[in-house]
Amino acid sequence: MILFSQLESITHGKLFRLAQDQSVQALLTDSRKATSTDGAVFFAIKGDHHNGHAYIATLYEKGIRQFVVEETVDFLSNVGDANVLQVLSAVDALQAIAAHQRSLLDVPVIGITGSNGKTIVKEWLYQLLSADYKIAKNPGSYNSQLGVPLSVWQLQAHHDLGIFEAGISLPGEMEKLQRVIQPTLGIFTNIGSAHDEGFTSLEQKIQEKLKLFTSCKLLIYCKDHKAIDKAIAATQIPTLSWGVSSTAGIQIRSEGTKHNFFVKGTSFSLVIPFQDKASIENSIHCICVMLHLGYKPNQIQERIEALQSVPMRLELKEGVNQSQIIDDTYNNDLAGIQISLEFLANQQQKAKKRVILSDILESGLPDEQLARQISQAISKNSIHHFIGIGKILSAYRHLFPSGSEFFKSTDDFLANFDQNRIQQEVVLVKGARSFQFEKIIAALQRKVHGTIMEIDLGAVAHNLNFFRAKLKPSTKIMVMVKAFAYGSGSAEIANLVQYHKVDYLGVAYADEGVDLRKNNISLPIMVMNPSEESFGLLLPNKLEPEIYSFKILDSYIRFLNGRQSNIHLKLDTGMHRLGFDENDVERLTELLLQHRNLRIASIFSHLAGADEREHDTFSQQQFDIFMKGAGTISERLGYKPILHILNSPGILRLPQFQLDMVRLGIGLYGVDPTSEKFDALKPVATLKTIISQIKKIKKGETIGYGRRGKADNDMAMGTIAIGYADGFSRAFSRGAGKVLVHGTEVPVIGNVCMDMTMVDLSAVPDAQEGDEVIIFGKDHPIQKVADSIKTIPYEILTNTSERVKRVFTAESI
Numbered sequence: 001m002i003l004f005s006q007l008e009s010i011t012h013g014k015l016f017r018l019a020q021d022q023s024v025q026a027l028l029t030d031s032r033k034a035t036s037t038d039g040a041v042f043f044a045i046k047g048d049h050h051n052g053h054a055y056i057a058t059l060y061e062k063g064i065r066q067f068v069v070e071e072t073v074d075f076l077s078n079v080g081d082a083n084v085l086q087v088l089s090a091v092d093a094l095q096a097i098a099a100h101q102r103s104l105l106d107v108p109v110i111g112i113t114g115s116n117g118k119t120i121v122k123e124w125l126y127q128l129l130s131a132d133y134k135i136a137k138n139p140g141s142y143n144s145q146l147g148v149p150l151s152v153w154q155l156q157a158h159h160d161l162g163i164f165e166a167g168i169s170l171p172g173e174m175e176k177l178q179r180v181i182q183p184t185l186g187i188f189t190n191i192g193s194a195h196d197e198g199f200t201s202l203e204q205k206i207q208e209k210l211k212l213f214t215s216c217k218l219l220i221y222c223k224d225h226k227a228i229d230k231a232i233a234a235t236q237i238p239t240l241s242w243g244v245s246s247t248a249g250i251q252i253r254s255e256g257t258k259h260n261f262f263v264k265g266t267s268f269s270l271v272i273p274f275q276d277k278a279s280i281e282n283s284i285h286c287i288c289v290m291l292h293l294g295y296k297p298n299q300i301q302e303r304i305e306a307l308q309s310v311p312m313r314l315e316l317k318e319g320v321n322q323s324q325i326i327d328d329t330y331n332n333d334l335a336g337i338q339i340s341l342e343f344l345a346n347q348q349q350k351a352k353k354r355v356i357l358s359d360i361l362e363s364g365l366p367d368e369q370l371a372r373q374i375s376q377a378i379s380k381n382s383i384h385h386f387i388g389i390g391k392i393l394s395a396y397r398h399l400f401p402s403g404s405e406f407f408k409s410t411d412d413f414l415a416n417f418d419q420n421r422i423q424q425e426v427v428l429v430k431g432a433r434s435f436q437f438e439k440i441i442a443a444l445q446r447k448v449h450g451t452i453m454e455i456d457l458g459a460v461a462h463n464l465n466f467f468r469a470k471l472k473p474s475t476k477i478m479v480m481v482k483a484f485a486y487g488s489g490s491a492e493i494a495n496l497v498q499y500h501k502v503d504y505l506g507v508a509y510a511d512e513g514v515d516l517r518k519n520n521i522s523l524p525i526m527v528m529n530p531s532e533e534s535f536g537l538l539l540p541n542k543l544e545p546e547i548y549s550f551k552i553l554d555s556y557i558r559f560l561n562g563r564q565s566n567i568h569l570k571l572d573t574g575m576h577r578l579g580f581d582e583n584d585v586e587r588l589t590e591l592l593l594q595h596r597n598l599r600i601a602s603i604f605s606h607l608a609g610a611d612e613r614e615h616d617t618f619s620q621q622q623f624d625i626f627m628k629g630a631g632t633i634s635e636r637l638g639y640k641p642i643l644h645i646l647n648s649p650g651i652l653r654l655p656q657f658q659l660d661m662v663r664l665g666i667g668l669y670g671v672d673p674t675s676e677k678f679d680a681l682k683p684v685a686t687l688k689t690i691i692s693q694i695k696k697i698k699k700g701e702t703i704g705y706g707r708r709g710k711a712d713n714d715m716a717m718g719t720i721a722i723g724y725a726d727g728f729s730r731a732f733s734r735g736a737g738k739v740l741v742h743g744t745e746v747p748v749i750g751n752v753c754m755d756m757t758m759v760d761l762s763a764v765p766d767a768q769e770g771d772e773v774i775i776f777g778k779d780h781p782i783q784k785v786a787d788s789i790k791t792i793p794y795e796i797l798t799n800t801s802e803r804v805k806r807v808f809t810a811e812s813i
Contacts, residue, residue, distance in 0.1 A: 002101065004041070004066055004083045008237045011096045013068070013087035019080060020614045022066060026808060027094060027153050029146055031055035031343050032499065034508055041066040043090040044073070045146075049468050050501070051091070068093050078553065091145055092102075092176075098149030099179045105155055107465040109162035111183025111216070113174070113209045115192035117282045118143060118165040125163050127305045129293075133161040133362025143167040145812040148177045154334075157807055158364045167210055170198040173790050174211040185292070186213035188221040191228055206231045208397055209791050213237050217651075220288045222281060237291035239641050242288055261297075266548035268297040273305055283307070306604060308433060314343055315788045316492065316808035321423045324348070325444050328430040329437035332360050334373060337430065341381045343810055344428045348491075350520040351426050352384045352456050356413075356440060358431030360391030364732070365571030371396035384425075388437060389413055406564065410435050419444055423650035450690035450721040453800055454777075457496050457810040462732070465502055466680050470651055475641065476656045478504035480665035482512060482528065491669075494807050498523050506663060513543040524601070526568050544601055546570050548578040550587075568602040569641075571629050573605045573622040585629045587635045602642035603630040610672045611649035619650075623657050649673040671782060671793045687800060689722040691741070691769050694761060702750075703758050709750025716761040718746075720773045727800035728775065731789035732757070738788065742775035 002024045007113055008015045025039025029050060042050035042064050042787060052648050056067060057075045066083040067076060076084050082670060087093040098664040102109075110125065112118050120139050126137055136150040136159045143165045148600045155162045166177040189254060191206055199205040199323040206228055213219045216237060223229050224243035232239060242250040251262040259280075260269050272283045282302060290300050324347060330338050337357070355378060363370050371392060378386050379401060386404040394406040407413040410431075427444065431437035454599030468477065479497045481490045494516050496507055505525045507513045514523045514537055518627030530538065530545035532555050537546055547553050548570040556567070569588070580588055605626045609615025626645055634640045648667030650657060652674055666673050668682040699719045711717075720726045720739065731737075733751040740746075741764045749758045776782040782793045 005207040007085050010100045011087050011093040012084045015084050020085055040064055043094050045067045045090045046070050049473055064551050095149045095176055095180050098152045102152050102182050107159055108184045110185045111212050112165040112187045113212050114189025117189040120282045121285050122163050122165045128286055129360045134159050135161045137163040138165055149180050149386050152180050174208050178212050184217050186219040190225055201687040212426035270301050293461040314810045319444050320446055321417055322420050324426045326428045327441050332358055332430055332432040337377055340428055340430050345381055347426045348520055354385045354425055355383050355426045356387045356429045356437040359392040361432050365394045371399050374397045410439055451726055452805050452807050454686040455806055455808045456684055459684045459809055460496055462682050463670055467651055469662055476503035476661035478506050478661055478663045480506040494521045510537040514541050517541045559812055562597055564597050566599050568601055569603045571605045571626055573625040575606045575608045585632050589633050600641040604644045607650050683778050687775040689720050691718045691771045691774045692721050693719045694769055704750030718759050718761045720757050723753045725754045726804050736789055771809045
C-alpha cells in the first residue's frame with residue numbers, strides 16, 4: 001500500500017497540503033471519467049489543448065480529495081480537506097508511482113513492443129495462459145505514456161503474471177515505460193513504418209524500442225527481420241530467436257497450415273489455424289513463449305486450435321424496440337469492464353442504461369471480493385438495471401443494487417427474459433467467451449439486411465485530435481454534423497464530439513438540430529439554412545440560426561417580436577453562395593443596433609478555394625474583406641462575436657486564418673479535402689455488403705436490365721446486396737465501379753439495380769455466397785471510388801441511404 005504522504009519522495013515533488021493521509025488506490029487522469037473512489041488521486045495534466053487543472057473544482061464536487069498538480073490552483077488553496085502534491089510533470093509523477101508499485105512486486109512480466117501485432121500477441125497470450133496464470137494486462141491498446149502506468153497499476157500481489165505492451169512515437173519515451181513495466185521476458189514483434197515521423201531512421205526506432213528489454217532475462221524475436229536481428233546482436237540481451245534462418249534458435253519450416261519446429265535437436269509439428277502472414281507470425285511469438293514456460297507441443301496444439309480472433313473494438317448496434325446494443329462479447333475482466341462502462345455512459349447520456357454481464361473467469365480474486373468490485377463499478381456508473389449471468393454473480397446477488405436480476409447461464413437468460421422489457425435504452429452486453437453472449441446479441445439486435453456502414457468512432461476521435469493539434473489552444477471548434485454527419489450518423493457523432501469537448505455543432509436544417517436535442521446533445525447548435533417555416537423550432541430547442549440575407553433577418557425579427565436569440569451572421573466574401581455582401585455591412589449594422597434582442601454569437605464566411613494552393617491569393621483577399629466587415633460590425637455593436645472562416649482544408653493549409661473558431665467537416669470523417677495528402681487522417685466509414693448469390697454465366701450471355709452486361713468469357717457472377725436505393729450510384733454501372741472481395745477488386749457487370757448489383761467474380765475463385773464485399777473503406781479508399789465516377793467523396797458519403805444501417809465501433813479490449 002502506498003500512502004499519499006509517500007508520493008513526495010517517490011515523485012520528487014512538493015507536498016502542498018496533507019489534510020489526512022490516505023492510501024493511493026485509484027489513479028485518475030480523465031476528468032470526464034472520474035468517479036469518487038476511496039483512495040482516488042487525480043493527476044492534473046496540462047496539455048496543448050486541454051488543461052486538467054481547469055476541472056479540479058468539478059472533481060472536488062464529485063468527492064475527489066487527492067490531487068497531483070503542475071501549477072498552483074486557487075480553488076485548492078481555499079479548501080482545507082484536500083491532499084495536494086505539486087510536481088513538474090503530472091505524467092512523470094504518474095509513471096514514477098506506477099514504477100514504484102511495480103518494484104514492490106516480485107511478479108514475472110512479459111513486455112511486448114514492435115510496430116504491429118502488440119495487442120494481438122498480448123490478447124492471444126492471455127487466452128493461451130489464463131487457465132494456468134492469474135494475469136494482469138493492458139486494457140485495449142493502453143500502451144502509451146499514460147496508458148502503460150495506468151495498466152501496470154492493476155498488477156497486484158495475487159497475480160502470477162503481467163502482460164503489458166508498450167508503444168512509442170518519439171525517442172526517449174521507451175526508457176520511461178521500461179522503468180514502469182520492468183519486464184522479465186520480452187517480445188519484439190516486428191518493425192514497420194508506424195510513427196516513422198518521430199525518428200531519424202529505422203535503425204534509431206529499433207534501438208529505441210529495444211530499450212524496453214534492457215533488464216530482460218530473455219527476449220523472443222523473429223530472426224528473419226534482419227534489421228531487428230542486427231540491432232539485437234550488438235546488445236547483451238539473452239535471446240530466443242525463431243525463423244527460417246539456419247542460425248535461429250528455433251528453426252521453422254512451413255507447409256501450408258502445418259509448421260515444423262526444430263528445437264535443440266528435437267522436432268515437432270503444429271497446425272496454426274490462420275493463413276495470413278501476420279497471424280502466423282503472432283502465433284509463433286506466442287508458441288515460443290509457451291515453449292519457454294515449459295508447455296509440451298500437444299498442450300500448445302490444443303490451445304492454439306482454440307485461439308479466437310481479437311475484435312479490438314466495441315460495436316454499437318441497433319437493438320429491438322428503439323434501443324441500442326453495445327456488443328462487447330469478446331472477453332470479460334475487471335479492467336475491461338470499466339472501459340466498457342465508460343463507453344456506455346457516453347451513449348445517449350440521458351437514456352436508461354442496462355448492463356448484461358457474465359462471471360469473470362480466472363480473475364485471481366476470491367469470489368466475494370470479485371463480486372463486490374463488480375457491484376461497486378455498477379453502482380458508480382448510474383446503471384438503471386443490472387443482469388448477472390453465471391454462478392459467481394448469482395451466488396452474491398445480495399451485494400448488487402436492488403432490482404438486479406441473475407441467471408445461472410446464457411440459455412437460462414434467453415429462456416426466461418422477456419426482451420420486450422428493453423425499450424428505448426442502451427444495453428451493454430459483455431461476457432467471457434465461454435458464455436457465448438453472441439446468442440444474446442442475436443436475440444436483442446434488430447434484424448437488418450446485409451448492407452451496413454461501419455463507423456469507427458476511434459478514428460473519429462483520432463481525426464478530431466489530429467485537427468485539434470493544428471490549432472492554437474484558444475481556437476474553438478465547430479463540428480459540422482449536417483447531412484446525417486456526412487452519412488455517418490448525426491446523433492452518434494455529435495455525442496462523441498460532445499464528450500471530447502468541442503465548442504459548437506453545425507447542422508443544415510432545424511429538424512436536424514431538433515433530432516440532436518432529442519438525443520440529449522447540449523452543445524450550442526448553429527442552423528445553416530433556417531426557413532420561416534422552421535422558426536418555431538429554434539427557440540424551444542436552443543438552436544441558433546445563420547442569418548445570411550435581409551429577407552431572412554427581417555422575417556426573424558418579426559417572428560421574435562422582441563424575444564432574445566443568438567444568431568450567426570454570414571458574410572459573402574467571394575464564394576457567392578449565401579451571405580451579406582461587402583456593401584451591405586452598414587445597413588446590416590444599423591438594423592442590429594435597432595434590435596438589441598439579437599445577440600451575434602459569431603460572424604463567419606466561407607473560403608472558395610482553401611483546398612488548392614492556386615487560390616491562396618484569392619483566399620487572402622477573402623480574409624481581408626471578411627476582417628474589414630467583421631471588424632466594422634464588432635466595433636459598432638460594442639462587443640466581439642466569435643469570428644471564423646476556415647473549413648477542413650483551411651485548417652490544414654491556411655493556419656494563419658484560424659481566428660476564434662474553425663469549422664471541421666469532411667476532415668473529421670477521414671477524407672483529406674486537399675491535394676497535399678495528409679496521411680495521418682484515418683478513414684471513418686466502411687460501407688460493406690454481402691454476396692447474395694453466385695451464378696455461372698456462359699460466354700455470350702447477358703446480365704441485368706437492358707442486357708447491358710455481357711460475358712466475354714465463361715465467368716462467375718455474384719449478386720451483391722446493394723443498389724442505387726442504398727446510395728450505390730448507377731454511375732458505377734458497366735465496369736465503371738469496382739468493389740473489393742477477398743482483397744481483390746472486381747468490376748460491376750451491367751447496370752446497378754435498385755436493391756442489388758452484379759459483379760464479375762472470375763478473379764476470386766474461392767468467393768462464396770455470404771462473403772463480405774467492401775464498397776469503400778480503409779483498403780478500398782473512398783477517394784478512389786469517387787474518382788472512378790468523376791465525383792467527390794462528399795457525394796459518395798452523403799448519398800449512402802439512411803436505410804443502410806450504421807454500426808458504430810470503438811476500441812474494446
